[in-house]
Amino acid sequence: MLTGYSIAILGGDARQLEVIRRLIELDATLHLIGFDQLDHGFTGAKQEALDDVDPKELDAMILPVPGTNLQGEIDTIFSNQSIQLTKEWLEQTPEHCLLFTGITNNYLTNLTQETNRTLIPLFDRNDVAIYNSIPTVEGTIMMAIQHTDFTIHSSTIFVLGLGRVGMSVARTFASLGAKVKVGARKSEDLARIHEMSLESFSIKDLKQHTHDCDILINTIPAQVVTAAVIQNMPNRTLIIDLASKPGGTDFRYAEKRGIKALLAPGLPGIVAPKTAGSILANVITQVLIEEIGERGNE
Structure with missing residues (x-):
């Protein structure tokens, strides 16, 4: 008490x-x-x-x-x-x-x-971040459905970062039938992605991979989704940036390219x-x- x-x-x-x-x-x-x-x-x-x-x-x-x-x-x-x-x-x-x-x-x-x-x-705290990843993932699924005209199943989805949120996002979208590719910097994270039976790549090579991206989900609070990365994306790509403000996406260039990019920090407080x-x-x-x-x- x-x-x-x-x-x-x-x-x-x-x-x-x-x-x-x-x-x-x-x-x-x-x-x-x-x-x-x-x-x-x-x-x-x-x-x-x-x-x-x-x-x-x-x-x-x-x-x-x-x-x-x-x-x-x-x-x-x-x-x-x-x-x-x-x-x-x-x-x-x-x-x-x-x-x-x-x-x-x-x-x-x-x-x-x-x-x-x-x-x-x-x-x-790890406990808060892990618990919070559950409503974050559900909110991300909601946004993906609302802002696309194709199913998550069979889509090619990029997840950037294998932190506490990134891991939950990658695992859940894979369970929904998506082809999930996960980008990370650390060698141990790349090994974990492989262990999860997902495709891994180094963040520094991101722009070489995004030509077939349907949805990109960023969890890294640094500018990683640059103009060079966005330039290589199909127009249909949806970017959902879960990082804290100002996010890790060049939103100005995404708009110029006609690619929908959504900054969505604090999803748990919005959806649940x-x-x-x-x-x-x-x-x-x-x-x-x-x-x-x-x-x-x-």
Whole structure:
């Protein structure tokens, strides 16, 4: 239980609603910041502005999956209020205050280092990334069906990157009957692709392979789908870029070539916010309960 534990939830999307529900079940004291336009309230949680919350009382803060932008601003779909996380505000929190985010950036990393607060980027954890790959794959299948006039079965599909998402994407599309080719940089990843009975190639040779590509799915957060790569693609090719913004595709050149290219980060929050929120809630509550236990043993 989290009785007596004070937590601020700052902005976010529908995924945060599942986190809120789970924390209420565990009897935490919740401060909801950036939820004033939410259609329904939560019994046991207080909707407030950031200035109305006493940071000295907080044991933890939960940011949206994207965290902040490079100016420290936090997005929320449930309010028109501006939420800004500053050094002056954060350093008023207790030293044990944990700060959860999905991903981090230079602003957020530097801010927590300067204030000596513990930052927990949830998407850096293998368990979160692997669980999250399930709704990501389902969303990718949905986009592939919506934006093509041919079946996945028998299509030639390129997957770039064999990370936690790339592996799930490649395996699932292969199980749907597609001819899947996977590009990677590391020799051990190329060996794993071979072990999975899929065709492998080195990313540096990508442009030599895309002449027969029906769908290209990128998971690499670097510019790998360049103009030279796109130039060699058939006009029918669909590009689905799952990498975090700005993605790994030259979208300008793709549009010029008449090739449909879709940037689709954060698919779990779009196609399955309840499941994606439950994944976050499970990990956050696990970390909080473990942290309480450690503090109690000090």
